[in-house]
Amino acid sequence: MATSPIGAGRPKTRGIVLNRIRKARTISRVELAADTGVTAATITQVVRELMDLGLVVEVGRGASTGGKRPTLLQINQHARYAVGVLFERNICIIVIVDLTGRQVARTAFPGTALLPPEQALSLVASRVDALIETAGVDRGKVLGVGLATYGPQDRQAGVLLTHQPTAEWFRYPVAPRLSELLGLPVLLDNDAAAAAIGEYWLGAVESGTYGCLYMASGLGGGVVIDGEVYRGVSSNAVEIGHITIDLNGGPCDCGNYGCLGNYVEPAAVIRQALKESSLGQRLELDPADTDVMTGFARIATAAVAGDPAARTLIERSARHLGTAAVTMTSLFDLDLIVLAGPSFTTAASIYQSVIEEEVQRRTFARRAHPVRVVTSVSSSDAAAIGGAVLVLQGELALLELDVRA
Amino acid sequence: MATSPIGAGRPKTRGIVLNRIRKARTISRVELAADTGVTAATITQVVRELMDLGLVVEVGRGASTGGKRPTLLQINQHARYAVGVLFERNICIIVIVDLTGRQVARTAFPGTALLPPEQALSLVASRVDALIETAGVDRGKVLGVGLATYGPQDRQAGVLLTHQPTAEWFRYPVAPRLSELLGLPVLLDNDAAAAAIGEYWLGAVESGTYGCLYMASGLGGGVVIDGEVYRGVSSNAVEIGHITIDLNGGPCDCGNYGCLGNYVEPAAVIRQALKESSLGQRLELDPADTDVMTGFARIATAAVAGDPAARTLIERSARHLGTAAVTMTSLFDLDLIVLAGPSFTTAASIYQSVIEEEVQRRTFARRAHPVRVVTSVSSSDAAAIGGAVLVLQGELALLELDVRA
Incomplete structure (x- = not known):
């Protein structure tokens, strides 16, 4: 270290x-x-x-x-720093936060696409190095890097248990390798869990108990209970994108079928837009483009600007996310859902109002308590900031070890 | 008290x-x-x-x-006792357990059907009184009654927040009124949560962390984390019967649509059997019969005996319960699911094997850890025993209060 x-x-x-x-x-x-x-x-x-x-x-x-x-x-605040990285094929965001959790530097690039692991991680490492350098942060004061990405993961070993985006990534030692490249400790965590805890740490939510729907290329979820991330037996909890909402739905890459993510995620909305050729043409969507977040942002922008066809698609995505929120509130019994992640940024107000309408109408325990839906304050940076916060939280946990016990 | x-x-x-x-x-x-x-x-x-x-x-x-x-x-063990009641329209089970959680007496009757609350609770109270009397248990040693039933509930106030089975039950003071009738403290809780904690207390599961699918007339769920029931913000968690699994499904009484319970519960299986007139006739199912559990037990018995039509229906119910189990494991990240409740008793082996196959194939984090499905040891009495156990656990919690803090 x-x-x-x-x-x-x-x-x-x-x-x-x-x-x-x-x-x-x-x-x-x-x-x-x-x-x-x-x-x-x-x-x-x-x-x-x-x-x-x-x-x-x-x-x-x-x-x-x-x-x-x-x-x-x-x-x-300048005594120590932590780096947070949101890492996925379509977007990479790197932040440095100080000991109070305040962001002191940020950079972003369009992701590592289909680069092999070694090249992708080298690219991330060079960007982290450059950010520390340009921010003038003393490297000796950097506690470590929180690498927030998709799952399933073996968080302990720092490896991904998925073949996404390519088979090479399965069990590739992402955290140990990035640590080696940077000479800094690297902590692997789920992007949605990171986003959820980031919201709490930054004081964005007054309650310590809430759910988070997180959307970048894919959809994820996180639940925070009394200020701590709900973990489950292997830190692979709240995979809300991979629950069945359509018993007649097609198979998903994850092994399940009719998965919620396939109805709401950027790629799904683009597919629907391309079916309506006029919208696809008007927004110059390219079916071959693997950068789904840029295409999705165009549709979201058009929806907010009042394009009826685009608005229909975003609202449909939001209705299905309403189902995600209802499932989350009915299973975890929550009264607050936070929407975070880059794919909520542009059309945040549409998503917020539609999802809130769904949870208020459909949540099982709505007569026991109302359910509110709010949008993130840290917006598209939630997962990256959360990654850094998890590093700080890990250090605080070390401080909390009681040697007298 | x-x-x-x-x-x-x-x-x-x-x-x-x-x-x-x-x-x-x-x-x-x-x-x-x-x-x-x-x-x-x-x-x-x-x-x-x-x-x-x-x-x-x-x-x-x-x-x-x-x-x-x-x-x-x-x-x-004879120092104190607790009473547990599983209470619903189609079945009532009453147990008395001693201080070790061992069952010392039991009675059951076919539920209170559509009786008004006052009559229904009087009936339950008279049965509890009779059981304490015939078991020869010193009433002065009975700590209280755990009333396990469906939700949503206001557990604190001891009232139901549902119009089931009739509108009179909404906000009727079930726990306070039963307490008055019995002269004993009455604790209201969710039947599935009670069943889940009952399994743990009785040593049925070696792990302290697992999910429970509970089915009587309706379907419920409970999650136990490190030996404690997962509660959420209002003790109305894990309502797995009321999550959408069919985005084109019809409306449910709960306010949601395409609800899982409507595809798997006894009433749903009977509806499907009646559609196939030959099975309905052979098993003498009566479409007007409100006692769904008896009709369902006939179908389950026929399925186990090898009737192909009956087996198809039970397997279909089990497949959809597989979806429930997958959603539960993917959201709570669990590696163990326990099946409990009277509606699993007859066809337990079919349900166990089908549900286990589904979770092993479809759970998101299955590469991080396997997921097992086991059947309850306390079988149909799980919720009643759990209700009594929650009373004992409440007493232990009082013992754990630290006045010096």
């Missing part, structure tokens, strides 16, 4: 205190003690340790509550 | 120790200390308190591991 974990083996109080300071932005020692239930003496000691590690700094004095004006603490 | 909670406000160590003794059946103080990580001195004190409460007894000596032979402890 390029840098040692910021608090491996330290008492868990450190992690709790650091996270509280992060969330509060500025906070006094007295408030920290009151908020965390930790004694004033321990707070004084832990804050001293965090300051010695360079993670926390003093930033002036707050208002007096009777006596002396208290010294305010703040995360030293 | 007829009896005070067995440990309200006591340190949580009590609950942990009691649960450990229950799981081990017999255990020494030394083993308890080793297993729980609690100091020997605390174990001695807590065991003394549990013995004073009459919940734990000494039962002789174990094998020596060098020194003196250790005294073995055991739950005093």
